[in-house]
Amino acid sequence: MKPRSATLLDVAREAGVSRATVARVLSAGGYVGEETRLRVEEAVRLTGYRPNVMARSLRTQRTYTIGHITAEFTQNPFFAHVARSIEREGLAHGYKTFLYNQDGSDAHERAGVEQFIERRVDAVIFTYPRDPQSLAMLRAAAMPVVQIERDLTADTDAVLVDNYAGAAAGMAHLLQLGHRRIAFIGGDPDLHPRSSRRPRSVEEERLDAYRDALAGVGASIDEKLIWLGRYYEPDNGINIAGYRAMKALLELPERPTAIFTGCDVLAAGALQALYEANLRIPDDMSVVGFDDTTARILAPRLTSVAQPMTELGKTALQLALTQIDNSGVEPQTIILSPHLIVRNSTAPLRG
Amino acid sequence: MKPRSATLLDVAREAGVSRATVARVLSAGGYVGEETRLRVEEAVRLTGYRPNVMARSLRTQRTYTIGHITAEFTQNPFFAHVARSIEREGLAHGYKTFLYNQDGSDAHERAGVEQFIERRVDAVIFTYPRDPQSLAMLRAAAMPVVQIERDLTADTDAVLVDNYAGAAAGMAHLLQLGHRRIAFIGGDPDLHPRSSRRPRSVEEERLDAYRDALAGVGASIDEKLIWLGRYYEPDNGINIAGYRAMKALLELPERPTAIFTGCDVLAAGALQALYEANLRIPDDMSVVGFDDTTARILAPRLTSVAQPMTELGKTALQLALTQIDNSGVEPQTIILSPHLIVRNSTAPLRG
DNA sequence: CATCAATATGAGATCGATCTCACATGGAGT
DNA sequence: ACTCCATGTGAGATCGATCTCATATTGATG
Numbered sequence: 001m002k003p004r005s006a007t008l009l010d011v012a013r014e015a016g017v018s019r020a021t022v023a024r025v026l027s028a029g030g031y032v033g034e035e036t037r038l039r040v041e042e043a044v045r046l047t048g049y050r051p052n053v054m055a056r057s058l059r060t061q062r063t064y065t066i067g068h069i070t071a072e073f074t075q076n077p078f079f080a081h082v083a084r085s086i087e088r089e090g091l092a093h094g095y096k097t098f099l100y101n102q103d104g105s106d107a108h109e110r111a112g113v114e115q116f117i118e119r120r121v122d123a124v125i126f127t128y129p130r131d132p133q134s135l136a137m138l139r140a141a142a143m144p145v146v147q148i149e150r151d152l153t154a155d156t157d158a159v160l161v162d163n164y165a166g167a168a169a170g171m172a173h174l175l176q177l178g179h180r181r182i183a184f185i186g187g188d189p190d191l192h193p194r195s196s197r198r199p200r201s202v203e204e205e206r207l208d209a210y211r212d213a214l215a216g217v218g219a220s221i222d223e224k225l226i227w228l229g230r231y232y233e234p235d236n237g238i239n240i241a242g243y244r245a246m247k248a249l250l251e252l253p254e255r256p257t258a259i260f261t262g263c264d265v266l267a268a269g270a271l272q273a274l275y276e277a278n279l280r281i282p283d284d285m286s287v288v289g290f291d292d293t294t295a296r297i298l299a300p301r302l303t304s305v306a307q308p309m310t311e312l313g314k315t316a317l318q319l320a321l322t323q324i325d326n327s328g329v330e331p332q333t334i335i336l337s338p339h340l341i342v343r344n345s346t347a348p349l350r351g
Numbered sequence: 352m353k354p355r356s357a358t359l360l361d362v363a364r365e366a367g368v369s370r371a372t373v374a375r376v377l378s379a380g381g382y383v384g385e386e387t388r389l390r391v392e393e394a395v396r397l398t399g400y401r402p403n404v405m406a407r408s409l410r411t412q413r414t415y416t417i418g419h420i421t422a423e424f425t426q427n428p429f430f431a432h433v434a435r436s437i438e439r440e441g442l443a444h445g446y447k448t449f450l451y452n453q454d455g456s457d458a459h460e461r462a463g464v465e466q467f468i469e470r471r472v473d474a475v476i477f478t479y480p481r482d483p484q485s486l487a488m489l490r491a492a493a494m495p496v497v498q499i500e501r502d503l504t505a506d507t508d509a510v511l512v513d514n515y516a517g518a519a520a521g522m523a524h525l526l527q528l529g530h531r532r533i534a535f536i537g538g539d540p541d542l543h544p545r546s547s548r549r550p551r552s553v554e555e556e557r558l559d560a561y562r563d564a565l566a567g568v569g570a571s572i573d574e575k576l577i578w579l580g581r582y583y584e585p586d587n588g589i590n591i592a593g594y595r596a597m598k599a600l601l602e603l604p605e606r607p608t609a610i611f612t613g614c615d616v617l618a619a620g621a622l623q624a625l626y627e628a629n630l631r632i633p634d635d636m637s638v639v640g641f642d643d644t645t646a647r648i649l650a651p652r653l654t655s656v657a658q659p660m661t662e663l664g665k666t667a668l669q670l671a672l673t674q675i676d677n678s679g680v681e682p683q684t685i686i687l688s689p690h691l692i693v694r695n696s697t698a699p700l701r702g
Numbered sequence: 703c704a705t706c707a708a709t710a711t712g713a714g715a716t717c718g719a720t721c722t723c724a725c726a727t728g729g730a731g732t
Numbered sequence: 733a734c735t736c737c738a739t740g741t742g743a744g745a746t747c748g749a750t751c752t753c754a755t756a757t758t759g760a761t762g
Contacts, residue, residue, distance in 0.1 A: 005492060007718055018742045023720060031739050048491070053470045054409045055718035058747045063405065073424075074431045084425050087452065096466060099450050101438065115447060117356075119404045140399070141356060268648040275650035280629075294648060297619040299626035358748055369712045374750060382709050406748035409717045 006047035015043035026051070057120070066090050066320060067098045067116035069109060069134075070127040076265055077293040078309060082127050082148060085313025093321060095122070106131040117141050123320035126150065127312075128192075144323030146316045149202065151195040151333070157319040158333045159312050163202050166305040166338030167209035170260055170288045173303070173340055175217055178349035179258040179286060183225040184210045185245045185270060186262030197333070203228070206262050206290070225249065225256055242269025250277055257349055258286035264294045267302055282347035292341055300344035308336045357398035366394035377402070408471070417441050417671060418449045418467035420460060420485075421478040427616055428644040429660060433478050433499060436664025444672060446473070457482040468492050474671035477501065479543075495674030497667045500553065502546040502684070508670040509684045510663055514553050517656040517689030518560035521611055521639045524654070524691055526568055529700035530609040530637060534576040535561045536596045536621060537613030548684070554579070557613050557641070576600065576607055593620025601628055608700055609637035615645045618653055633698035643692055651695035659687045 012019045017036060024030040025040040032040075043049075057063040068086050073079035087097045098121060102109035113134045116124050123144040129135060129152050136153075138145050145156040174182055184207060192201040200208060207226070214221050227245035242261065249256060250273065261267040267289035271281070279285055281300055289295045292306035315334055322329060363370045368387060375381040376391040383391075394400075408414040419437050424430035438448045449472060453460035464485045467475050474495040480486060486504050489496050496507040525533055540554040551559060558577070565572050578596035593612065600607060601624065612618040618640035622632070630636055632651055640646045640655035647653075666685055673680060 008720095009718080019719075020721080020742060020744095021740085024741090027720080029721095031741085033740060036740080050465070050469050050492075052409070052718055054405050054414065055747090056720075057405045058403070058409055058718080058749095059720045061747075072435075074428065074435050077425065077428070077431075080425045080428075080431050084423075084452065087450070096449055096451075096470065098447055099438070100447075101435065114401070118401050119447065141401075265648065268650075272648075272650040272652065278631075294645070297616065297623075297645060297649075299619070299623040299650065301623065359750095360748080370749075371712060371714095371751085372710085375711085378750080380751095382711085384710060387710080403748055406717090407750075409719095409748080410750045412717075 006049040007052070008049070010047050011040065011043045011049045014047055015039045061120075063120050063122055064095050065098060065119065065121045066095050066317065067100065067112070067119070067121035067124040068127070069100045069102050069112045069116075069124065069129070072101055072104065076263070076291075078291050078307065079127055081293070081309035082313045082316075085310040086125060086317050089314045089317040093317070095317075095321075102128075102130060106133075109134050110137065113137050117143070122324050125316045125320055130193075142327075144320055144327070146319045146323075148312055148316050150193065151198045152193055154195065154197050155331055157316075157323060157331050159315045159319065160198070160333060160335045161307055161312070162335050162337050163205040164209045166290065166307070166340075167206040167260070167262075168213055169338070169340040170290070170303075170305045171210055171213035173342065173346065174258045174260065174286060174288060175213060177258075177286065177346060180214075180217070180219045180349075181222070181225070181254070181256045182210075182214070182258045182260055183227070183249050183256035184260050184262075185227045185242055185249075185266050187241075187266070188228055203262060210260060224252060240269060242266035243273045244269075246270035246273035250274075250279075256285075258288070258346070260288045262290050264289040264291045264298075264302065264304055266290075267304070268294055268298055271298055271302075281345050283350070286346040288346060295341070295343065303343045303346040304341055305338050306341050307338050311336055357400040358403070359400070361398050362391065362394045362400045365398055366390045412471075414471050414473055415446050416449060416470065416472045417446050417668065418451065418463070418470070418472040418475040419478070420451045420453050420463045420467075420475065420480070423452055423455065427614075427642075429642050429658065430478055432644070432660035433664045433667075436661040437476060437668050440665045440668040444668070446668075446672075453479075453481060457484070460485050461488065464488050468494065473675050476667050476671055481544075493678075495671055495678070497670045497674075499663055499667050501544065502549045503544055505546065505548050506682055508667075508674065508682050510666045510670065511549070511684060511686045512658055512663070513686050513688050514556040515560045517641065517658070517691075518557040518611070518613075519564055520689070520691040521641070521654075521656045522561055522564035524693065524697065525609045525611065525637060525639060526564060528609075528637065528697060531565075531568070531570045531700075532573070532576070532605070532607045533561075533565070533609045533611055534578070534600050534607040535611050535613075536578045536593055536600075536617050538592075538617070539579055554613060561611060575603060591620060593617035594624045595620075597621040597624035601625075601630075607636075609639070609697070611639050613641050615640040615642045615649075615653065615655055617641075618655070619645055619649055622649055622653075632696050634701070637697040637700075639697060646692070646694065654694045654697040655692055656689050657692050658689050662687055 008019045008022050012022045022040050024032050025037050070079045070083055073083055083099055090097050100112040109130050124138055125146045127148040129147050129150050132152050135145060147156055147158040149161055151158050186207055187203045189201050189203040192203060194201050211221055229241040259270055267287055281287055289302040289304035292304040295302035295304035359370045359373050363373045373391050375383050376388050421430050421434055424434055434450055441448050451463040453463060460481050475489055476497045478499040480498050480501050480503050483503050486496060498507055498509040500512055502509050537558055538554045540552050543552040543554060545552050562572055580592040610621055618638055632638055640653040643655040643657035646655035
């Protein structure tokens with residue numbers, strides 16, 4: 001049998017005072033005599049008392065808990081890093097995080113929202129929300145919501161990344177190295193939703209930057225160099241899209257000299273195809289990744305557009321806290337900037 | 352102001368019955384008239400009632416929550432996969448998981464334990480517990496504990512992996528391919544703790560298998576081919592140990608023909624060094640990884656000893672549930688088997 | 703028709719911490 | 733001496749769901 005752990009009442013009895021007095025000592029509110037305080041503190045030690053967060057939450061209507069609904073963090077380290085950042089920043093403010101994987105399904109996502117409502121989390125953060133209805137449920141329950149890298153509805157806080165600027169920086173780098181025949185391997189533009197405030201999806205923004213960059217230097221755009229597909233294949237769970245796209249690109253009569261990818265995971269697939277074809281990087285081909293997740297462990301280490309993953313999580317949590325402490329403030333949108341990290345996968349155009 | 356969400360009382364009033372009756376309908380326990388049941392269900396719909404898990408937990412002394420303390424899941428996908436598996440299996444049984452990173456510190460780990468005690472989780476699962484004192488705190492609080500891949504103290508459930516067998520399988524593969532001059536790149540043997548039931552650390556078990564395998568075919572063991580180091584360098588947060596070890600091995604007068612690594616992350620570093628040296632894999636060198644985490648995204652795709660990551664998490668959760676439902680049962684230790692996955696990084700010895 | 707069991711419902715205690723309010727004490731100020 | 737206020741403490745309500753126990757009604761049974 002589980003020995004019931006000590007409660008406030010046990011401490012009170014031990015110290016010979018009332019529960020109210022013990023509560024005052026522990027929450028440091030109200031007047032307490034010096035001698036009494038010491039007796040209570042001693043009693044806390046003797047009984048091994050630990051507050052029951054359930055009981056406290058019931059009374060105070062605050063759970064000091066944040067719900068985080070994320071996309072599959074085992075498939076893309078991006079999500080793991082953001083989750084970690086939220087957890088870390090939350091702890092620094094006394095909050096624990098409930099992590100929930102939406103598992104690529106609207107229904108799962110809504111199930112997660114139900115969970116969080118029932119557990120009365122103080123706020124919900126979404127990394128890549130899918131279903132506007134999920135957000136509507138939370139609105140109905142008057143719970144603060146923060147969206148990361150999405151803007152499904154305009155009535156919540158959001159932390160976005162300037163994907164256009166990120167892709168532009170990557171492209172500028174390649175162009176400066178002299179490349180003009182640059183391929184684009186990106187994700188499905190329709191995979192990620194658009195909104196009134198953000199008419200272009202994440203993928204489209206990156207592709208826009210690609211086109212604009214080429215146009216900016218007067219280079220022609222060859223549609224055969226643009227490959228858009230799903231990041232993950234459901235059948236084997238890993239990225240094979242980048243591999244397939246690269247294979248196809250290598251069979252073109254006129255190969256590209258550089259590749260810009262919309263994601264490190266795609267870039268990893270491309271590298272595998274390049275390795276099989278016995279091409280050296282960056283000598284025979286320059287490759288730029290996006291996200292800077294697996295970029296550092298690949299061979300060669302990848303030049304990549306780094307997303308501010310830690311910043312994203314941290315900012316999201318801070319927005320959530322602001323909403324919690326200050327219910328009803330105007331929803332904010334914060335846009336963060338990615339930056340290019342140059343490593344060993346890009347080099348000047350030869351010849 | 353936050354509109355207080357509907358409570359049992361609201362539903363009761365709406366349906367014109369008592370709270371007890373509503374509770375009976377919702378928990379499907381006890382007698383309820385058919386007509387009353389319908390009225391209550393309608394009232395639940397009308398009021399948008401959602402149970403308050405805090406209140407329920409306070410009364411039932413069950414939170415339907417599992418605490419999971421893990422090592423840094425952003426640094427090694429192994430931890431992310433295990434965490435995901437626990438989350439998934441927990442949800443299937445009505446449990447939510449609190450994930451907590453021990454951040455490589457005993458003090459952090461203990462802080463996590465305190466959190467979990469205060470939040471009254473029903474059980475705590477550790478992926479790589481560090482500090483026996485953490486376990487002692489939980490024992491004092493009479494909370495079920497499951498250790499994954501560790502056996503710090505013998506008085507809790509544990510799910511282990513047969514590392515010796517895994518390493519043996521990897522070595523057998525290389526030996527069968529004709530390799531005899533095989534290097535070993537592994538983690539610090541003292542990094543992971545030993546215990547009375549498990550006198551050899553995880554790293555030592557793998558190294559033991561390496562030595563025994565070579566001895567088994569009458570090959571000599573060259574200590575210059577054995578490199579043990581820390582998996583992660585604190586300064587840059589990524590694995591550089593595998594890279595450095597490989598560099599050194601390549602400078603030996605008599606190079607190895609194959610490399611056995613204790614972790615995919617180490618193998619990734621080794622691949623980077625091999626890439627720089629312009630060696631082809633598996634033609635010039637065979638490489639075997641461990642864990643099967645990043646093995647599939649590297650170039651070439653890595654032959655690796657796969658840990659049963661999903662199985663580990665699932666089994667741990669099930670052990671936890673057994674303890675919860677059946678307090679006081681004898682602690683169990685379950686040992687799972689890894690298995691070798693052959694991909695494109697190993698080939699027969701040339702010449 | 704009396705009795706008993708099955709069915710149906712409600713009143714009120716309970717889980718543990720917090721918070722309001724009442725009350726008691728003592729010293730300062732007039 | 734009397735008021736006033738700062739200080740110190742306790743009684744009891746409260747948060748929302750669950751659970752025990754009491755009570756009421758119905759139908760079956762001998």
